[in-house]
Amino acid sequence: MKVLQKKGARVEVWRDQAELSLRAAELFTSLAYDCIARTGVFNVALSGGSTPKALYARLANEGETDATAWLRTNIFWSDERCVPPTDEQSNYRMAKESLLDHVPVAPQQVHRMRGEDEPGVAAQAYAAVLAENLAARDYRFGLILLGMGDDGHTASLFPHTPALDEMERLVAANYVNKLRVSRLTLTLPLINRASNIIFLVSGVAKADALQLILEGDSDGRAMPASLVQPTNGKLTWLVDEAAFAKIEAGTART
Ligand code: 6PG
Numbered sequence: 001m002k003v004l005q006k007k008g009a010r011v012e013v014w015r016d017q018a019e020l021s022l023r024a025a026e027l028f029t030s031l032a033y034d035c036i037a038r039t040g041v042f043n044v045a046l047s048g049g050s051t052p053k054a055l056y057a058r059l060a061n062e063g064e065t066d067a068t069a070w071l072r073t074n075i076f077w078s079d080e081r082c083v084p085p086t087d088e089q090s091n092y093r094m095a096k097e098s099l100l101d102h103v104p105v106a107p108q109q110v111h112r113m114r115g116e117d118e119p120g121v122a123a124q125a126y127a128a129v130l131a132e133n134l135a136a137r138d139y140r141f142g143l144i145l146l147g148m149g150d151d152g153h154t155a156s157l158f159p160h161t162p163a164l165d166e167m168e169r170l171v172a173a174n175y176v177n178k179l180r181v182s183r184l185t186l187t188l189p190l191i192n193r194a195s196n197i198i199f200l201v202s203g204v205a206k207a208d209a210l211q212l213i214l215e216g217d218s219d220g221r222a223m224p225a226s227l228v229q230p231t232n233g234k235l236t237w238l239v240d241e242a243a244f245a246k247i248e249a250g251t252a253r254t
Contacts (some may be wrong), residue, residue, distance in 0.1 A: 152223035172185055
């Protein structure tokens, strides 16, 4: 494993997705205990996509987080597709099947985005859920998990989309032209309030975007993941060697 600092963020390079997921489970568990010890509760926003699935399965099967910690954990999402919770595209469904069905969290601790509703209505409703659960804690998540697309998007903040300009609202219904769909997403002002943000990035398809974000002068609207800069929190990138390949090559050349 290699550790380096890039643009104020800690970057850990692991051999492959399995090692990266093991490390993510370790960090998830230690942050859970730390937050519960300090505040009595662990508010975490889960990421969608495929990369976190191995992490969720590890947390579910390896039991690194004990029951008392799960009972004090509130589960939210960083983004959601505008589909019903039973749809195979649903980020909620993926997390439910790989994690939530296997750990002792009660229904009232699970706060999903209602992808089945009209996107604008769903975004407003989720902002109300966040107000109810996080306003007293200054809307500060203990941990936000994020992934990154090969186009540099994160959560459902895609390049050159309207939600990137959202500076007031906590949750946005974001129309993504290239996908011809709306998505629900936490906005940058809310994401950047978190105490801890962890990116999980795996695979060679992400190497160009990762290099631009960690080393280049990327235009934030073109590379939204570069706009994730916690104002008073810790940013950690857990990446595998394939995703880090372009940076590695650059370093080797110098
Ligand atoms: C989603 C995600 C999205 C994801 C990236 C990476 O709903 O799709 O939240 O931001 O993290 O697209 O996806 P993979 O992990 O599948 O590469």
